[in-house]
Amino acid sequence: MDDVSRKKSEPTYRRVLIKISGEALMGSQGFGLHPPTVERIAGQIKNVTAMGVEVCMVIGGGNIFRGLQGSAQGMERTTADYMGMLATVMNALAMQGALESIGVFTRVVSAIPMDQVCEPYIRRRAVRHLEKKRVVIFAAGTGNPYFTTDTAATLRASEMSCEAIFKGTQVDGVYDSDPKQNPDAKRFERISYDEVLMRNLKVMDASAIALARDNKLPIVVFSLATEAGLAGVLRGEGQFTTVGQS
Template identity: 85%
Template sequence: MTDGSSGNLETTRLQSAGPESTRPAYDRILLKISGEALMGPGQFGLHPPTVERIAQEVKGLHALGVEICMVIGGGNIFRGLQGSAQGMERTTADYMGMLATVMNALAMQSALESLGVHTRVLSAIPMAQVCEPYIRRRAVRHLEKGRVVIFAAGTGNPYFTTDTAATLRASEMSCGAIFKGTQVDGVYDSDPKKNPDAKRYDRVSYDEVLQKNLKVMDAAAIALARDNALPIIVFSLDAPNGLAGVVRGRGKFTTVDPG
């Protein structure tokens, strides 16, 4: 583990690409973003200019030939844990949260297709009139045909977060890494917005994330990523052209890997 101002992707991949290469370090990735990322300056719901900006980022990476899957949370519309905390039965609250992720997935699909990027939404909860059911082989085929695939409705089961769903889908799709877009440029030992002395990590192991309770993903997602040796790259969604740059090893980010 190191701390500093920039992270490192998988060394051998970047070395083979060359220091000045524009070739992405991974051929297939899963992009995980929170529902709150779609709110923009608002406090609830969708902010269309923000959705379009993120879609532009995805389009830029897609143009480089990277196969892209996405998982989007639903916290901008409804969060199951909050509903449960307010007295709602947990299973019902979680299903409502899953439906919120479908709404966000459809919004992102619309934004991407308006930019000319062919996109498919695959839901873990079947709803044939709205999107396709999740079938692994179908999802792989969509990726091979150059379509962006958005996985919705989590795993289809209550008590599992979209972080866990993202790690599961990334493993099933044989993605090279999970790229988690956040509001900060990596992993810190405390909230940098509240603590100006927060320590930032360039690289941290799965075990350190669990032991130090670093806020990357929930414990189940981290454990699943560790078991499948799946790197997690944490970066800021607010950095201009951040996604395409980070996938090529540029800019600020934190890598979570075996260490």
């Protein structure tokens, strides 16, 4: 293999945080966990770790319970958000089980202490897990109500000194309008944090985008169904959008 081919096949980043919505684990179901989908995503994570990339993850809980929806239906917001955090722990344990079954060592680290099922969040310990090539799955958001898992993902990525956040979605990047509603929607190859905020493009919530901008942390938005797979996106293959500095 020549030098050009070798460089192209190497991952762009060496330590990343992968953010996946809870809905991504539903598959074709309308609720809950779809084991074949969880296993497929776990296989993509294994391919990335095989490249020598250190991986941490944040998984949402919207497939089980979403705090905002509970609040909108009359539930007290703080209680609803804590219920949403517990849903993310369930998803994290499901992903851990899928990864461990294919030989990937993992740790689930929760912002809400629950020692019988996962570790409490201690930054230095989590960093050490990454250095030992374990996949670290952060659960329970930030441990505080009123903060989304998007914000938790950006916070943990910053604390872990990740080089980028990879956000897996149902579309292959960031568009100027909903591509499902508008067939003429334009996909951005690259867009700045400020433009995402100005256009209200819903890549992540505003606090997450602002935190990523302040820490110069790029956000790569890609489709979980991409043919290149997550490993391909890490090598710069396939379609995706990078949110970064202008």
